[in-house]
Amino acid sequence: MAQHASGDDQSHTEVTTRYGALAEAARAGEQVVDCGEEAFAAGRFGVAGYDGDAATGALPEGAVRASLGCGNPVAVAELAPGERVLDLGSGGGIDVLLSARRVAPTGLAYGLDATPGMVALAEEHAREAGVDNVRFLHGRIEEVPLPDGHVDVVLSNCVLSLSADKPRVLAGAYRVLRSGGRFSVSDVLARPGLAPQERAEAEREVGCTGGTLTADEYRAQLLAAGFTHIRVTPTTDAGAGLHSALVQAVRPAAPDGYTLRPMREADAGRVLELYRAGIEEGEATFETEPPSWEAFDRAKLPLHRYVAVEEASGDVAGWVAAGPVSARAVYAGVVEHSVYVDPAARGKGVARALVEALVASTEAAGIWTVQSSVFPENTASLALHERAGFRQVGRRERIARQDGVWRDTVLIERRSPLIG
Structure with a gap:
């Protein structure tokens, strides 16, 4: 002392x-x-x-x-x-x-x-x-x-x-x-x-x-x-x-050339920019516009959001965040997550590092299930999550329309082996 x-x-x-x-x-x-x-x-x-x-x-x-x-x-x-x-x-x-x-x-x-x-x-x-x-x-x-x-x-x-x-x-x-x-x-x-x-x-x-x-x-x-x-x-x-x-x-591990840290309000512009890029690719979400930072901040749990920063430039190259699936107390240990990575940083282990950091942080907080919905065509995301311990629960057919086209989604989840 x-x-x-x-x-x-x-x-x-x-x-x-x-x-x-x-x-x-x-x-x-x-x-x-x-x-x-x-x-x-x-x-x-x-x-x-x-x-x-x-x-x-x-x-x-x-x-x-x-x-x-x-x-x-x-x-x-x-x-x-x-x-x-x-x-x-x-x-x-x-x-x-x-x-x-x-x-x-x-x-x-x-x-x-x-x-x-x-x-x-x-x-x-x-x-x-x-x-x-x-x-x-x-x-x-x-x-x-x-x-x-x-x-x-x-x-x-x-x-x-x-x-x-x-x-x-x-x-x-x-x-x-x-x-x-x-x-x-x-x-x-x-x-x-x-x-x-x-x-x-x-x-x-x-x-x-x-x-x-x-x-x-x-x-x-x-x-x-x-x-x-x-x-x-x-x-x-x-x-x-x-x-x-x-x-x-x-401290969560990151691939060479990158570092992981908690997301900050100062990252808002870059986080939403990557969100928009994912929307425009058409394989990330049904959303047509990214939310405002205020709406994003309200929807995501404050202790479970990370950014990957490229060390050479200091730019945010990817992010991961999770929000509750329900306000009901019985679902307090179930969250839904999203992960977005700059195309230039893909294939370097950035997305996997972000997902693994999120999984570890949720487990430390007593959260027992992390889930998400992924387009079946997004095979890279499905493979990433499988390596991180997620399983495919099932396929929801023609769940919603995107640009006038009915699309399926695959529900994936990771149940913690440590909680519950």
């Missing part, structure tokens, strides 16, 4: 001052805690979170003693030699050093912390450990000073609960991850249904000054940032309705 980032400068100053003092205490050989000692022990914060990890025995004693985390995210990050890792809120450096050993000899581990004293302390621990494939950066976790797509894995250990702007943190993590990159975090979460006053009191006791999230709230914020394959695994009861958990997610 060695980092806080907030839009409020006074709060930021208070917290960095607090952790600066903890850094000095650790440098003096003291055991440091950043909440009540009883809560620290009960929640298994600090070195207790690394029980069973023999790798900590090879680290400097000071780095282990200075740990303020609530788990061991490195243990489940599946790091491999040659990878680049970023630890958000790296504190005394324990997770950076553990990561550096796993990605050596050609990999690199970054640590980012808002407290200069913690950065200096971590650098001392790295020198003592003889680990040189590390870089410690001073800065806020909402403003990561690394390029887009620069790292393979983003770690954090009991730090996001200290940020008052978690969506910005998650958006930044998504940005610096490469296509297919992994997010592995240990954090403190709140039990669902905890009264606001109880939750606030528990957060004060444990030191989560930026506020906690429930598992469902965490999942929703990760989806909004664009992440998929989300797993939240409770680990240790921290008391008073809070518990530690491992939170894992993935």
Whole structure:
């Protein structure tokens, strides 16, 4: 718990001052805690979170003693030699050093912390450990000073609960991850249904000054940032309705030369342009005109819409989105999707990447069926969806007329093997 980032400068100053003092205490050989000692022990914060990890025995004693985390995210990050890792809120450096050993000899581990004293302390621990494939950066976790797509894995250990702007943190993590990159975090979460006053009191006791999230709230914020394959695994009861958990997610993979990200309002013009191009081809939809952006936005679920962006030009080359099939509660887990790709980007895996991202995001949200209607003549779309796990439910003959001609459609669906 060695980092806080907030839009409020006074709060930021208070917290960095607090952790600066903890850094000095650790440098003096003291055991440091950043909440009540009883809560620290009960929640298994600090070195207790690394029980069973023999790798900590090879680290400097000071780095282990200075740990303020609530788990061991490195243990489940599946790091491999040659990878680049970023630890958000790296504190005394324990997770950076553990990561550096796993990605050596050609990999690199970054640590980012808002407290200069913690950065200096971590650098001392790295020198003592003889680990040189590390870089410690001073800065806020909402403003990561690394390029887009620069790292393979983003770690954090009991730090996001200290940020008052978690969506910005998650958006930044998504940005610096490469296509297919992994997010592995240990954090403190709140039990669902905890009264606001109880939750606030528990957060004060444990030191989560930026506020906690429930598992469902965490999942929703990760989806909004664009992440998929989300797993939240409770680990240790921290008391008073809070518990530690491992939170894992993935940035959706994209083919070479492209990147996937959530659709934004700024993409409206290009999204509707591709929609119109599909209409004009005559094999995508019965629609004769694309909707307004306002109508499109109302009809599509906000957490399940992606664009594929060509890296060289920055242009949107394709999009996918889903909307509910019915307002009735019993159909809450059934959505209908559409995918449109620029002709110049076809045959490069863009459409498949978009559909797979949509499937993964809907599953993470508890949606059990994704469906669509496809013209039987659109064999490329049928083949694409079959590869993505869709099945043909049936053919609806002469369902509607297009330019005066009766046309059939094929109903396709993918039933999640994970939900229901």
